[in-house]
Amino acid sequence: MTTTTEAAPETRSFEADVSKLLHLMVHSVYSDKDVFLRELVSNAADACEKLRYESLSNASLLGEDGQPRITVTLDPEARQLTIEDNGIGMSEAELADALGTIARSGTKAFMDRIAGAKEAEGSHLIGQFGVGFYSAFMVADRVEVLSRRAGSNQAASWSSDGLGTYVIQTVDLATAPTRGTRVLLHLKEDASSYTESSTVERTIKSQSGHVPVPILLKDKPDAEAKQIADGAALWTKPKSEITVEEYKDFYRSAAGQFDEPALTLHYRAEGRHEYTVLAFIPETKPFDLFDPDRAGRMKLYVRRVFITDEAQILPRYLRFVRGLVDSNDLPLNVSREMIQESPVLAAIQKGVSNRLLSELEKLATGDTERYLKLWDTFGPVIKEGLYEDYARRETLLGLARFKTTGSAGEWRSLKDYVAGLKDNQTAIYYATGTDLDRLATSPQLEGFRARGIEVLLLADQVDSFWVTSGIDYEGKPFKSVTQGLADLSLIPLPEGETPGAAASDDVSSFIAFVKETLGDAVSDVRASDRLTESAVCLVAPEHAMDRQLEKLLAGAGRLDMASKPVLEINPRHDLVEKLSAAGTDAELRADAAHLLFDEARIADGELPVDPRAFAQRLSRVLARGLA
Numbered sequence: 001m002t003t004t005t006e007a008a009p010e011t012r013s014f015e016a017d018v019s020k021l022l023h024l025m026v027h028s029v030y031s032d033k034d035v036f037l038r039e040l041v042s043n044a045a046d047a048c049e050k051l052r053y054e055s056l057s058n059a060s061l062l063g064e065d066g067q068p069r070i071t072v073t074l075d076p077e078a079r080q081l082t083i084e085d086n087g088i089g090m091s092e093a094e095l096a097d098a099l100g101t102i103a104r105s106g107t108k109a110f111m112d113r114i115a116g117a118k119e120a121e122g123s124h125l126i127g128q129f130g131v132g133f134y135s136a137f138m139v140a141d142r143v144e145v146l147s148r149r150a151g152s153n154q155a156a157s158w159s160s161d162g163l164g165t166y167v168i169q170t171v172d173l174a175t176a177p178t179r180g181t182r183v184l185l186h187l188k189e190d191a192s193s194y195t196e197s198s199t200v201e202r203t204i205k206s207q208s209g210h211v212p213v214p215i216l217l218k219d220k221p222d223a224e225a226k227q228i229a230d231g232a233a234l235w236t237k238p239k240s241e242i243t244v245e246e247y248k249d250f251y252r253s254a255a256g257q258f259d260e261p262a263l264t265l266h267y268r269a270e271g272r273h274e275y276t277v278l279a280f281i282p283e284t285k286p287f288d289l290f291d292p293d294r295a296g297r298m299k300l301y302v303r304r305v306f307i308t309d310e311a312q313i314l315p316r317y318l319r320f321v322r323g324l325v326d327s328n329d330l331p332l333n334v335s336r337e338m339i340q341e342s343p344v345l346a347a348i349q350k351g352v353s354n355r356l357l358s359e360l361e362k363l364a365t366g367d368t369e370r371y372l373k374l375w376d377t378f379g380p381v382i383k384e385g386l387y388e389d390y391a392r393r394e395t396l397l398g399l400a401r402f403k404t405t406g407s408a409g410e411w412r413s414l415k416d417y418v419a420g421l422k423d424n425q426t427a428i429y430y431a432t433g434t435d436l437d438r439l440a441t442s443p444q445l446e447g448f449r450a451r452g453i454e455v456l457l458l459a460d461q462v463d464s465f466w467v468t469s470g471i472d473y474e475g476k477p478f479k480s481v482t483q484g485l486a487d488l489s490l491i492p493l494p495e496g497e498t499p500g501a502a503a504s505d506d507v508s509s510f511i512a513f514v515k516e517t518l519g520d521a522v523s524d525v526r527a528s529d530r531l532t533e534s535a536v537c538l539v540a541p542e543h544a545m546d547r548q549l550e551k552l553l554a555g556a557g558r559l560d561m562a563s564k565p566v567l568e569i570n571p572r573h574d575l576v577e578k579l580s581a582a583g584t585d586a587e588l589r590a591d592a593a594h595l596l597f598d599e600a601r602i603a604d605g606e607l608p609v610d611p612r613a614f615a616q617r618l619s620r621v622l623a624r625g626l627a
């Protein structure tokens with residue numbers, strides 16, 4: 001047996017990203033420095049929960065000290081604050097790994113975000129990015145961590161002034177805690193208020209009062225510890241005993257968010273399976289909502305023991321929901337992998353997802369204003385469910401809200417839309433694009449507007465995917481206004497308006513000429529049903545891909561061959577009639593054919609086919625006009 005000797009201290013450099021981050025923390029100007037307490041308490045609580053989980057399969061880890069606890073000790077004379085837990089602890093290698101590098105991809109995203117963030121917002125971002133520990137350097141000019149992994153007979157220390165390097169060292173067991181981690185902060189001069197017990201108590205109670213581990217406070221190193229939080233799991237209390245404020249505090253500390261929950265759901269499922277759900281929908285978007293790796297963050301507990309936050313309790317399109325499920329029926333001593341396959345988990349997943357959607361339905365009718373705000377924030381994510389979750393498609397279509405041509409900027413449901421169908425209208429019309437305002441003025445909508453037909457304006461990326469997935473609502477298919485024939489002739493015009501005349505012979509032969517001139521660049525040129533004011537527009541051929549989807553796929557490098565568009569010409573347009581008139585100059589007509597095509601592309605937000613040739617033609621035609 002070896003007696004533990006103090007090995008020589010070893011100085012190492014932080015990873016480049018960590019250094020940058022630390023620089024930010026050390027020179028932090030964030031107004032709200034209190035968050036460091038929340039972050040360190042949250043790490044201590046996580047450590048206790050990890051130990052509780054590991055001890056399920058290895059009871060000896062707990063030893064004689066089975067009661068988890070976080071102790072905060074103040075030392076006003078030395079201007080120090082210590083946070084100690086009797087959780088899982090870290091080995092020397094884990095210390096270097098956890099506090100010298102950044103495991104998650106969070107840093108880069110955090111740095112990008114914080115660079116553009118306002119001062120007050122900065123500190124609120126910290127918890128969301130998995131970089132919480134480093135916030136200690138907002139208030140401390142030196143941080144020492146002493147840790148001993150549960151079940152190990154070695155302890156190690158880590159210390160740093162946050163300026164590029166840290167020192168790591170094996171330490172004598174005699175000076176280390178029996179288990180867990182002690183974080184000692186040498187507070188900066190202007191942070192001495194964190195040695196005042198009333199300040200610290202108030203801050204911890206409001207930020208971390210509901211962590212599931214009791215918190216003790218000592219106002220001097222040798223003072224008696226006073227319990228300031230009982231570690232009772234909030235979700236096990238009856239709803240009637242919990243205040244809105246308590247829910248909010250819990251949400252903030254559990255989710256690392258700083259907003260108000262837009263929706264709080266707390267209930268107990270009884271019957272075949274018993275479990276408690278406490279879930280929140282945030283008010284604001286988490287930064288990584290559209291990160292492809294972003295998974296849900298609902299935590300799974302079994303009889304108050306934290307098991308995992310990777311159980312995918314909710315479908316991906318509800319990944320913005322925060323909270324937890326505490327099951328009574330899952331076996332405690334089962335591995336995380338086996339839990340994934342458990343039919344009990346499957347029942348929980350189904351139950352919680354359905355309940356959340358039905359709460360959303362209730363909110364949609366009960367408090368429209370709040371619902372629309374929530375839809376505005378998370379609608380683009382929920383819509384992913386329209387092609388990912390066939391079984392709940394109908395419910396999701398019912399929840400969906402849209403901006404349309406007929407709604408003057410208000411959100412409309414499909415139920416509203418269908419109630420306003422025109423005689424003989426058999427489809428739900430939509431236009432996809434990237435910008436609502438531009439969509440609303442696209443030429444392809446003119447004929448629809450003339451007939452008072454409402455068109456959904458779909459400007460989220462996800463729209464191009466679900467809307468082309470063969471979906472329908474109450475038997476009505478979705479039809480793009482930029483694809484195929486508009487076929488509006490069956491739908492009557494408003495009283496007093498007459499349908500435009502069909503193309504004259506002259507116009508028909510001009511259209512044939514344009515087609516010949518453009519050749520391979522288009523798949524067809526034809527007289528348009530859908531234009532009333534503009535001269536031309538582009539649409540996709542009937543069985544081709546939606547033009548917006550094509551652009552998205554091309555942009556992502558996932559399109560082999562784009563289909564050729566159809567150029568539609570408004571036979572009633574003044575310009576078209578003049579160009580068609582017998583005797584029009586052949587050269588002008590040829591220039592016009594190309595210019596009309598380019599005009600249609602520009603209206604769709606694209607470049608002319610050949611910008612140089614376009615410029616030359618335009619000059620030629622303008623010069624003629626002045627001659």
Ligand code: ADP
Pocket residue numbers: 039043044047085087088089090098099129130131132133134180181
């Ligand atoms: P996060 O908690 O989001 O992972 P942090 O920066 O707060 O990010 O902490 C980094 C890592 O350091 C944690 O994931 C954990 O592995 C380790 N750690 C921090 N504090 C403790 C502690 N008190 N006990 C055990 N491990 C800790």
Ligand code: MG
Pocket residue numbers: 039042043130132133
């Ligand atoms: Mg943390």
